[in-house]
Amino acid sequence: MYRLFFFLASLVWNLGLGMTWIVVPLYAASQGLSNAQIGTLFSMPVLAQASLNLIGGAYTDRIGGRSIMLGSCLVMMLSGLWFMAAEGFWMLVAGQLGLVLARAAFWPATWAMASELPGNRGIELGRLNSVTNLGQIAGGALCGFLLAATDYDTTFAALAATGLASFLAGAGTRRSPPTARAPARKVLAAYGPLLRQRIIHYSVFCAYVSALPFSLSMSFYPLLLAHYGYGEETTGVVVALRAVGAIGAGLIAGRFVRTGPETLWPVASALAVAAGVGLLPALNHVAPIGLWMLVVGFGSGAMTLYFQITIAESSRPEERGAALALGGLGWSLSHFSTPLIMGFLADRYGIVPAFHVLGILAFGFAAGIGLMRRWAFRQA
Numbered sequence: 001m002y003r004l005f006f007f008l009a010s011l012v013w014n015l016g017l018g019m020t021w022i023v024v025p026l027y028a029a030s031q032g033l034s035n036a037q038i039g040t041l042f043s044m045p046v047l048a049q050a051s052l053n054l055i056g057g058a059y060t061d062r063i064g065g066r067s068i069m070l071g072s073c074l075v076m077m078l079s080g081l082w083f084m085a086a087e088g089f090w091m092l093v094a095g096q097l098g099l100v101l102a103r104a105a106f107w108p109a110t111w112a113m114a115s116e117l118p119g120n121r122g123i124e125l126g127r128l129n130s131v132t133n134l135g136q137i138a139g140g141a142l143c144g145f146l147l148a149a150t151d152y153d154t155t156f157a158a159l160a161a162t163g164l165a166s167f168l169a170g171a172g173t174r175r176s177p178p179t180a181r182a183p184a185r186k187v188l189a190a191y192g193p194l195l196r197q198r199i200i201h202y203s204v205f206c207a208y209v210s211a212l213p214f215s216l217s218m219s220f221y222p223l224l225l226a227h228y229g230y231g232e233e234t235t236g237v238v239v240a241l242r243a244v245g246a247i248g249a250g251l252i253a254g255r256f257v258r259t260g261p262e263t264l265w266p267v268a269s270a271l272a273v274a275a276g277v278g279l280l281p282a283l284n285h286v287a288p289i290g291l292w293m294l295v296v297g298f299g300s301g302a303m304t305l306y307f308q309i310t311i312a313e314s315s316r317p318e319e320r321g322a323a324l325a326l327g328g329l330g331w332s333l334s335h336f337s338t339p340l341i342m343g344f345l346a347d348r349y350g351i352v353p354a355f356h357v358l359g360i361l362a363f364g365f366a367a368g369i370g371l372m373r374r375w376a377f378r379q380a
Helices: 003-032 036-041 046-065 065-085 088-117 121-149 152-170 183-191 193-194 199-211 214-218 222-228 231-253 266-277 287-312 315-351 351-377
Strands: none
Touching: 003 036, 003 065, 003 088, 003 121, 003 152, 003 193, 003 222, 003 231, 036 088, 036 222, 046 088, 046 152, 065 088, 065 152, 088 121, 088 287, 088 315, 121 152, 121 231, 121 266, 121 287, 193 199, 193 315, 199 214, 199 266, 199 287, 199 315, 199 351, 214 266, 214 315, 214 351, 222 231, 222 315, 222 351, 266 287, 266 351, 287 315, 315 351
8 A cells, every 4th residue: 555655645746846847937937037047047946956865865765765755745835835925036946946955855765765665676666757757747737727727826826735735645655764874974975985986977977868858848848839839738738748758668668678788778768868859849830849749758768767777776775865866966967057058048049949959969968878888887
C-alpha cells in the first residue's frame, strides 16, 4: 500500500508543478514583464535551488526521503497561496523561489525513495518518471482550461490545493530509514569524495542536457505558443505533449536503458533533445509543434532515466541521496542558464531564432556527451 501512496503523492505534486509552467509565465506577462525579466524570474531563484538541492540530498541520507518529500509538498501549497497576492517583479520572484525550493527538495528525495523500492531499479525509476510526467500533463492541461474558464486567483488556489493533497498522500508512505547516521556537517562533507569521481561530473552534464526541455516548459514554450497566437487551452495541451513523450520514455526505455561506456543511449537521447528544441518553432502549426514536443519529451525522459540509473548503480546506499542530488545539480544549472539565455536571445533577436540557436547549442552538448562517455567510465 505504501508504494501506491508514494506514486500517488508524486502524481499529485507534479500535477501542481505542471500547472506552474503555464500560469506563472502567463501571469508574469500579464503584469507587463519583458522576456528578459521573465527569464530572470525563472533563473534567479535557481541559485538557491542549487545549494538547497545538495543539502536536501545529504539530509535524505540522514533523515530519510519521506520527511523531505512531505516538506516540499507544504512549500508547494504555501507558494500557491502567495501567488494569489503577488504583484510586481519581486513578489513574483519570491513566489517562484518557493516553487524552486519545493523542486530542490522533492526530486532528490523521491529519486532516492524509488531507487530503494523492491524490484528492478530501472523499471521503478521509469515508473516514477512516468507518473511524474503524467501529473505534469494533467497539470498543464488543467491549468489551460482553468485559466480560460476562471482567472489567475482561482488557478493559484487550485495549485495550493495540489500541495495539500500531495502532502496527505505522502503521509501514507512508509518512513524511509536513514542510511547515513553521521552529524549533518559530516554528511555534507560526503560530497568531497563524490566530486572527485568522473562518473559524477559526466552524470551532472547529462542531467543538464536532459533538463533543457523542462526549463523551456517552465517559461518559453507557453510564450512561443502565445507568440504564434494560440490560446490558453491549446497551450496547455501542446506543452503537455512534452510530458507525454517523457512518459513513453519511462515506460519503454526503463526496461532497456543501460549504463556504461558502450551504450549509445545518452548520445541518441541528447540528439533527440537538440532536434526537438531547435526545430520545434520551424512551422507554425499545431501538428509539427506537437510532434517535436513528443520527440523532445522522449529524449529528455530517456536521458533523465539514464543519468539516474548511472548514479544509482555507481554509488553506495549510504551516499545515494547525495549522489542523486549532485545529478539534480545539473538540472539546477540548466534551470538557471536556459531561461537567461533564452530571455536574452528572445529580446535581442526574437523568440523563434532563440529556439534555433539553443538547438544548435544542444547539438554541441550531444557531441560532448559522446566524447565524455569512455573518459567517465575509465578508472582514474
